[in-house]
Amino acid sequence: MTEQLMTGNVAAATGARLAKVDYVPAYPITPQTEIIETIAWWVADGKMDTKFVQLESEHSMLTAAGTAALAGARVFTATSSQGLLYGMEMLYNISGWRAPMVLVNVSRGVAAPITLEPDHNDVLAARDSGFMQFHAETCQEVTDLVLLAYRVAEDSRVMLPAIVNLDGFYLSFTREKVSVPEQSKVDEFLPGYVPPHPFSASKPVAKGTSVMDGALYSYFRYNAHAASLKGKEVFAEASKNYEELFGRAYGPVEGYMLDDAEYVLVMSNSFTALGRQAVKRMRQRGIPAGLLKLRMLRPFPRQEISNSLKGKRVVAVFDQNLAPGLGGILWPEVTSAMYHTKGRPDAVIPVVGALGGKQTTSKEMESIFEAMLKVGSGASPEPIFLMRDTELKRVQQLVTRATKEGS
Amino acid sequence: MSAVTRFRTLKDLPREDYLTPGGTLCAGCGGLLAIRLFHKVLGENVVWINAAGCVTIMMTYPLSPLKSNWMYTAFASAPAGAQGVRDALDVLVAKGKVPKTEDMKVVVVTGDGAAYDIGYQATSGAIDRDLDFYYLCYDNEAYGNTGFQMSTSTPYGSASKTTPVANGNPLGNTRNKKDLFDAWRVQGAPYVATLCTSHGVDFLRKVEKGTTVHGPKLFIAFAGCPTGWGFDPRETVEIEKLAVQTGTWPLKESVDGVVHHTMVPRRLRPVEEYLRTQERFRHLFEPEVKTDAIRRIQSTVNRYWKEASAAEGFDVQAVE
Numbered sequence: 001m002t003e004q005l006m007t008g009n010v011a012a013a014t015g016a017r018l019a020k021v022d023y024v025p026a027y028p029i030t031p032q033t034e035i036i037e038t039i040a041w042w043v044a045d046g047k048m049d050t051k052f053v054q055l056e057s058e059h060s061m062l063t064a065a066g067t068a069a070l071a072g073a074r075v076f077t078a079t080s081s082q083g084l085l086y087g088m089e090m091l092y093n094i095s096g097w098r099a100p101m102v103l104v105n106v107s108r109g110v111a112a113p114i115t116l117e118p119d120h121n122d123v124l125a126a127r128d129s130g131f132m133q134f135h136a137e138t139c140q141e142v143t144d145l146v147l148l149a150y151r152v153a154e155d156s157r158v159m160l161p162a163i164v165n166l167d168g169f170y171l172s173f174t175r176e177k178v179s180v181p182e183q184s185k186v187d188e189f190l191p192g193y194v195p196p197h198p199f200s201a202s203k204p205v206a207k208g209t210s211v212m213d214g215a216l217y218s219y220f221r222y223n224a225h226a227a228s229l230k231g232k233e234v235f236a237e238a239s240k241n242y243e244e245l246f247g248r249a250y251g252p253v254e255g256y257m258l259d260d261a262e263y264v265l266v267m268s269n270s271f272t273a274l275g276r277q278a279v280k281r282m283r284q285r286g287i288p289a290g291l292l293k294l295r296m297l298r299p300f301p302r303q304e305i306s307n308s309l310k311g312k313r314v315v316a317v318f319d320q321n322l323a324p325g326l327g328g329i330l331w332p333e334v335t336s337a338m339y340h341t342k343g344r345p346d347a348v349i350p351v352v353g354a355l356g357g358k359q360t361t362s363k364e365m366e367s368i369f370e371a372m373l374k375v376g377s378g379a380s381p382e383p384i385f386l387m388r389d390t391e392l393k394r395v396q397q398l399v400t401r402a403t404k405e406g407s
Numbered sequence: 408m409s410a411v412t413r414f415r416t417l418k419d420l421p422r423e424d425y426l427t428p429g430g431t432l433c434a435g436c437g438g439l440l441a442i443r444l445f446h447k448v449l450g451e452n453v454v455w456i457n458a459a460g461c462v463t464i465m466m467t468y469p470l471s472p473l474k475s476n477w478m479y480t481a482f483a484s485a486p487a488g489a490q491g492v493r494d495a496l497d498v499l500v501a502k503g504k505v506p507k508t509e510d511m512k513v514v515v516v517t518g519d520g521a522a523y524d525i526g527y528q529a530t531s532g533a534i535d536r537d538l539d540f541y542y543l544c545y546d547n548e549a550y551g552n553t554g555f556q557m558s559t560s561t562p563y564g565s566a567s568k569t570t571p572v573a574n575g576n577p578l579g580n581t582r583n584k585k586d587l588f589d590a591w592r593v594q595g596a597p598y599v600a601t602l603c604t605s606h607g608v609d610f611l612r613k614v615e616k617g618t619t620v621h622g623p624k625l626f627i628a629f630a631g632c633p634t635g636w637g638f639d640p641r642e643t644v645e646i647e648k649l650a651v652q653t654g655t656w657p658l659k660e661s662v663d664g665v666v667h668h669t670m671v672p673r674r675l676r677p678v679e680e681y682l683r684t685q686e687r688f689r690h691l692f693e694p695e696v697k698t699d700a701i702r703r704i705q706s707t708v709n710r711y712w713k714e715a716s717a718a719e720g721f722d723v724q725a726v727e
Contacts, residue, residue, distance in 0.1 A: 022498045025491065051498040053490065056532030060487030063480050063529075067456070067491030070478065072499055075491075089481055192504070199476045199492060201452040201509045208479035209466040216468065 002180050008171035009034035011139040011178050012078060012104045012164070015146025017048050018186045019102075022073035022193075024052045025064040029083040030116055031168035032106040036078060058083035062090035062103075069099035069161075070207055072195035074150065076101070080168060081108035081122040088125065094161050095130025095224060097208055100153035100193070101161045102146055103131070107269070108168040109356035117357020118167040120269065120321040124297075124329045130224050132162040132231050133297040135268045139176035141295075142166050144248060147181070147190055151238040154193050158231045160224065167270040169357055174270075185245050189238075228299045235296065252296035253304045257283065261290025263372040264309060264345075265365070266334055267318035268294040271354055275318065278365035289369055294330070302337040309334075310341050314372040316349040318365075319383070327383040328352045347372075347379035353386030364388065414611040421447045430465050430472040435640025437631035437647060438462060438545030440604045442516060445543050445626070448614040451475060452511040454492050458485035458526055460518035461552040462545070476511065483525045485515045486533035489540045512618075514541040519560035520550045522627070523585050534594045534623045541617060542625040547632035548584070555635040555687075559585040562655075563707070564700050565687045572690040578700050579690060583707070591625045592661040600660040600669075602628040605648035609658055609669050616660070629656045637686020649681040654708045654723070657715070668715055674724040675712065678705045 006014065012035050016024065024043075026036035042048040055061040058079050069075045079087065084105055094101065107118040110125070123133065134149055136142040142164065149162035166172060181189075197205050211217045232252065243249040257279050258264065265275050272293045282289035292308050294301070309315055317335070319328020326332075331350040338344040351368050354360045364386050371384055387395075413419055425446040432439045438461060446453065453475040457463055459482040466477050480488035493513045499505040517526060522544035530542065549567050550556040557567040557580050566572045566579035591599045598620040600613040610628075617624035629650060631643035638646055650656035651670060655678060658670035679701055682688040691697045709725040716723050 022502070022504075023491075023494055025494075049502070051494050053494055053536065055487060055490070056528060056535070059481075060484050060490070060529050060532055063484035063487035064491035064494065067478060067480065067488040068495035069491075071492050071495035072505065073495035075495075090484070093481055198505075199454045199478070199496075199511065201511050204474065204476045206466055206471045206473065206477040209468045209471070209477065210463055210479065211468045212464075 003177050004180055005175045006139060006178050007034065007173055007175050008136070008139045008142050008166045009106065009173070010038055011142040012146060012166065013038035013042070014178070014180060015143045016076040017042060018143070018181060018183060019074060019076065019147060019150050019190055020192070021050055021076040023068045023075045024050055025061045025068070025075070025077055026052065026054050027058050027061045027079065027083065029058070029080045031108060031172045032078045032080040032083070032104070034172065035104060035106070058087035059090060062087040062094065065101050065103070066090060066094035066097055066099045069094070069101040070097055070195070070198065072193070072198035074193040078104040078106065080106045081110055084122045085110060085125060088129070091126050091129035091131055093208070096220070098159040098227070099161060100159055102149045102153060103161065103163050104146065105163050105165045106168045106172045107165055115356045117169050119355045119357065123163060123165045124321050126163060127298060127329070130160060130228065132160055132228060132299065133165060134162060135165045135295055135297060136171065137270055137272045137293065139171065139174070139178050140248070141250070142171070143178055143180070144242065144246070144250065147186060148235065148238055148242060148250065151190055152231050152234045155234045156196065158227050158234050160227050160231060165269065170270040181246050189241060189245055232296070232299045232301065250295060251304065252301035253308055254293045254295060255308055256291040256293065258290040258292060258308060260288055262288040262313040263369055264290045264292055264312045264315045265318060265368055266292045266294065266315060268297070269320065271320060271360060274360055274362055274365050277362040278369060281362065281366055282369050287369065287373065300333060300337070305334055305337040306341045309338055309345060311343045312345045314347050314349065314375055315345045316351050316368045316372050318351045318353060318368065320354045322352050322355060331383070347375050349375060349379045350381065350383035351386065352383045358387070358391070360386065361388065412612050412615060414608050414615060417607045420607065420611065423447065425451060425474045427472045427474070431467060432461060432465055433634050433640070435631070435633040435643045436461070437604060437629065437643050438518065438547060440643070441545050441602060441628035441630055442543065444604060444607065444610055445614055446475070448611055449512055449514065449541070449618065454478060454511050454513050456480060456485045456488040456492065456513060456515045458482050458517040458521035459552070460521060462516060462518070464552065482521055484529045485517050485521060485526055486529040486538070486540070486542065489513045489515050490533060490536065490538055493538060493540055512541065514543060516543045516545070518551060519544060519546045519548060520558045522546070523560045523587055524558050531594060534591065534596050537622045539621055540623060542623065544587070544627045545630040546627050547630040547635060549635055551632050551635045560587070564682070564691055564704055566690060567687070577690065578697065579687070587627060588659070588661070592664055592666070595664070596623045596625050597621070597663055598624045598661070600626050601656065601658055602626055603647050603651050603656055603658060604628070605644045606651060606658060606670055613660055613669070635687070637689070638684055642684065646681070646684050649676070649684065652676045653678045653681040654712050655681055657711065666718070668719060668721070671721050671723060673722065675708065675726050677726045678708055
């Protein structure tokens, strides 16, 4: 085991290298590109025994990824934002094919307007695709979750693909210390992939065939759901084994100062670091604040969320995404997870912020706790939208300039 | 044609069938016949990669008329699906994870909607990457599976559901058929051929030649469509033959970019003979004969063969 400073992108590529992937179909897009560049270099330099092929679009890239996995290869690929959406049709196909593979998504806001920095509308657009989703906060988590994702995806009880998500820029281009797992131990944790029914000359198979019967179609869809739920159990087993081998434990959710907390902020990905800072500040003021980080979003850890938030006074869900006409995407999911729980919180406040990677201060995160302190029972379901006064002023100036100079 | 061939006459057609009878496709489907012949030449070790089209319905869970492997991908990306399978087999054989005996030919099969339109980009990518695969396009000149809407393969003067013949649109489709053969050839595919099941030996020999070529091998098979074109299912092969004899469907191949016509119709039969056999062209003759449109179709054919004759040095007698 060695410790190395690396970016989130290199941490993702490192996970793929340690997993000894057979095949990487690729297509460039910011901010993911460093991942495929790194792998291209390692393959060219003989550090990875992998076939690397650059396709002509993400749609083709994901198609090739899925069919290669069905042929028995361990497959890795990566994309971001527009690329994920361009290939979206194939996400549903790959999960329907029950082709285990790992796709790293480096989050980036979705056009229009076109932008580069992160929010989670891209990866959450894939929430219903059948891919499992693991979201990373740190570079260490990126490497570890890639390995865990393969272990769960390829398990015969699951056989579903997985997305590992990391934030563009904030994590993809941030260097952090990563404890790189020893290859021999990784091999023990993740033996080679043995496909159950690959394409074969001696035993031909038909895959992706049409189903012209609603009951039969329902059967396959229900099956995918059941397999995804199984993924939670398998993740727990795999995580235990991972901890034994590497000393790091990962649950589907992770609490911070949660036990005695009464006001809890729920969030995911790299901005969680800011949430923790806010919790500390609130604690300094004597307010029982806490945080719940969501690591696994599919299968949805309903029970774990409900157990973690039971008995809390007020909860706020920080959505770094926006579904126009609805609000944040995770708020209804988290809220519904608690609906049947006795002792559920009095209120769950929806908050939307950090869209397009909007710089967010610890103060803004503290304002969420302020809102929680003010609320009685039955908070408004309309989200609080975060933006600082200085930002608002700057935005107004720019909009004025655009309209004035244009007229 | 190659000097040494297994196929001198139709009697040399392999007896083995890899496509069992009783499938779900329409009676008289020219595409199905093309697939059947194609498979006979390739032999048993095949992975078919399909995009949405008529043939997709042939494989309806839990039944399969195929004795080989099948993979339905998506409308736009069958060639990318072929890329994944080819690459996986290559890397797994190289690493010793899959025995060489399990290796297979990877064959894309789609209609013209996928080949000419929505999958054009993915095909271009596969050609560019010199992917070692076969592409069999059964060309029934429209979106057949969805009920016969125009594709860029639909010929001038053909009716379709999205170019309906009406008072304001008396000719049906008024665009010319896209030249996919040349598009593939110009992009650098080492082998491109047109096929027609009415010319079986020519068909078999071309597929056979394809098996000797490394890289993208692309075939466009003319595929009579009784339901879409409007003719009796028993007439498929006869109508396809007329397309060749009238010069409407040239039989040719391109080896490393050099075009060679494999069946030269020395004396063209009038296109009218071909057009009259099908409902999709009926409006060209009824209620009155659309002489200008028919003349335009004929002159397009004449011009094609004039240019081909000049390039290759053969004689074709045009229809005036």
